[in-house]
Amino acid sequence: MFELSSESVEEVKKQMARFETIESAIIPSLYAVQKQNQGWINDEAIEALSKVMQIPSSRINEVFKFYTMFNQKKVGKYHVQLCGTLSCHINGAPDISDFLCQNLDIGLDEVTADGKFSISRVECLGSCGTGPMMQVNETYYESLTPELALSILKGLP
Amino acid sequence: MSEIKILSQYYDKPEFQFLEGYKQNGGYQMLEKALKMQPQEIIDMVKASGLRGRGGAGFPTGMKWGFLPKNGEPRYLLCNADEGEPGTFKDRMMMEKAPHQLVESMIISSFAVDSHKSYIYVRGEYYKSISILNKAIEEAYKAGYLGKNILGSGFDHDMDVYQGAGAYICGEETGLISSLEGKKGQPKLKPPFPAIQGYLKKPTIVNNVETLASVIPILRDGVQEYRKYGTEKSPGTKLFSLSGNVKKPGNYELALGYPLKSLIYDLGGGIKAGRSLKAVIPGGSSAPVLTAEEVEKANLDYESLSGLGSMLGSGAVIVIDDSQCMVDCLANLTHFYHHESCGQCTPCREGTGWLDKITHRILAGQGRMSDIELLVKVADNMKGRTICALSDAAALPVLSFVTKFRHEFEYYVKEGRSLVKGKVLYHGQMHH
Known part of the structure; x- marks a missing residue:
């Protein structure tokens, strides 16, 4: 059974007091839950959040499922999001995607056996002048080649 | 002709990211000036400047502000920093390099439209922008530029940053409002327009990052000086995000009306060796594509691009060479x-x-x-x-x-x- 940590509860309560309405706290609270649950959110986590916020889980769910940054399934310790939109695409993003998947031996939206990496192809991340690029957890890595992207990932602890 | 660094004057110098460096270079002087003016004077200046929304729709900013009802209801100013139009990366630069420029412009704009609460809605992936903005807002509170009785003027204002969670549609102003209200980011039917019924059904102004930042030079240099740049119908300067198959991609601040060809070949260094230009998307992915032939006669302003059946949009220029299908x-x-x-x-x-x-x-x-x-x-x-x-x-x-x-x-x-x-x-x- 998933339970919100005292840290998460504190964060959710802080967010609930931050805005004009408590509903505005749903998105920031989902971030807190996702952080506690290693980068993704399941039904149990939504239930737990629903109890703390006193908002029906269906209401939280509709927000959770609308936004792409909330992960509906397990991700790696390092969640790699490769931009695949036009400027990155015409500068070699597909090659990076293929190269990383091959070398990490996973497909898109899969997690490596050791749980360290997952890779997704995402839409424009606003780094078009320095593409191709990837976001690893919260950090942008820009002006990539396939080899550079792989060496960045290999260098992560 | 070349770049004109008005909005982007702070980009090359890291010290401008912090309050001290920003202040040493004239930062917050316009706020001091603004607080001594009548709010209507500021609105009139923005109207007279001809400033149009820089997020994509190009709606006249002063006119938008003028739609607010005069009924004493609380008003909100929302900064649209949900930059997501493919090809666009100018607002990120502005937030990362010159966060105080945005904060100051938002306080001034809030004073002009009589709003006591503003949010900067930043796309969720921009963690770096968010952390830099939070720090800048904290500094501004400490310095008395935010909070109660700002600089002894009697004007109160609070500002906060809201992290989006990944949805292009939240860059649409009513989608942004839905998201800030804690819902799916679905746009709302207009009318009522946000200025009448926006965030929490209260009068709300939603402006793009670059639009708001432009208020500072208008106030500092005056309407006439601001209108020296650009064309009659598209006054001022604008940031252009150049990307794709071009040698020197990046953000370039240009007077509106600048030839598209010059951006690509002079500033952008042209097309990679052995290749030739095939097409250009001139205003973000939503703008109709131009052929190489059309690029020859295109200028980067609202009227020239709409004359060619395309649009200026967010100012994102995506260059496509002949190796692309x-x-x-x-x-x-x-x-x-x-x-x-x-x-x-x-x-x-x-x-x-x-x-x-x-x-x-x-x-x-x-x-x-x-x-x-x-x-x-x-x-x-x-x-x-x-x-x-x-x-x-x-x-x-x-x-x-x-x-x-x-x-x-x-x-x-x-x-x-x-x-x-x-x-x-x-x-x-x-x-x-």
Whole structure:
């Protein structure tokens, strides 16, 4: 059974007091839950959040499922999001995607056996002048080649 | 002709990210000046400057501010920093390099429109921008630029940052409001416009990052000086995000009316060796594509680009060289719009899906000749029939690509492979 940590509860309560309405706290609270649950959110986590916020889980769910940054399934310790939109695409993003998947031996939206990496192809991340690029957890890595992207990932602890 | 660094004057110097460095270079002097003015004077200056929204729609800013009802209700100012239009990366630069410029401009604008609370809605992925803005806001509170009785003026204002969570549609102003209210980021039917009924049904102004930042030079240099740059109908300077197959991509601040060709060849260093220009998307992915021939006569302002059947949009210039397959480029964009449609209106939800499916069927070498007309038909049926502009934004690239590069689509269908790349570019495993 998933339970919100005292840290998460504190964060959710802080967010609930931050805005004009408590509903505005749903998105920031989902971030807190996702952080506690290693980068993704399941039904149990939504239930737990629903109890703390006193908002029906269906209401939280509709927000959770609308936004792409909330992960509906397990991700790696390092969640790699490769931009695949036009400027990155015409500068070699597909090659990076293929190269990383091959070398990490996973497909898109899969997690490596050791749980360290997952890779997704995402839409424009606003780094078009320095593409191709990837976001690893919260950090942008820009002006990539396939080899550079792989060496960045290999260098992560 | 070259770059004009007004909004971007702080970009090269890291110390400007912090209050001290910003202040040493004139920062917050315009706030002091503004607080001694009548709010209406500021609104009048913004109106007279001819400033138009820099997020994409190009709506006159002063006029937007003028729509606020005078009924004493609390008002909100929302800064739209949900930068997501493919090709656009100017607001990120502005937030990372000169956060105080945005904070100061927002306090001034809030004073002008009599708002005591503002939010900067930043797209969720911009963690760096968010942390830099939070720090800047903290510094501004400590210095007395935010909070109660700002600089002894009697004006109170609070500012906060809201982290989005990944949805292009939240860059649409009413989608942004829905998201800030803790809902799915679905746009709302207008009227009522946000200025009458916006965030929490209260009068609300939503302005793009660059639009708000432009208020400072207007106030500092005066309307006449501001209008020295640009054209009669498109006054001032604007940031252009240059990307794609060009040697020196990046953000360039230019007077509106600057020749597109000069941005690509002079500032941008031109096309990579051995290649030639094929097409340019001049205003973000929603703007109809221009051929190399049209680029020759295009200027970067509202009227020139709309005269060519395209638009200035967010100022994102995506350069496409002759090594690219236009069927592939269009399929990339149809996938984007399909992914980003909020699902609220049927023509968009279904239409973007069909455009995605049909372009990928052609890309897989399985297209039929009738698919080209089908694309046009579907796109035509998506225009002007939905709550927001996403549906039109998805349809316009399709119509322009298919019309202007029809031979590439016909070849792909007939031969089952790309005219440019000589092979099938898609093997059925659709990425999501």
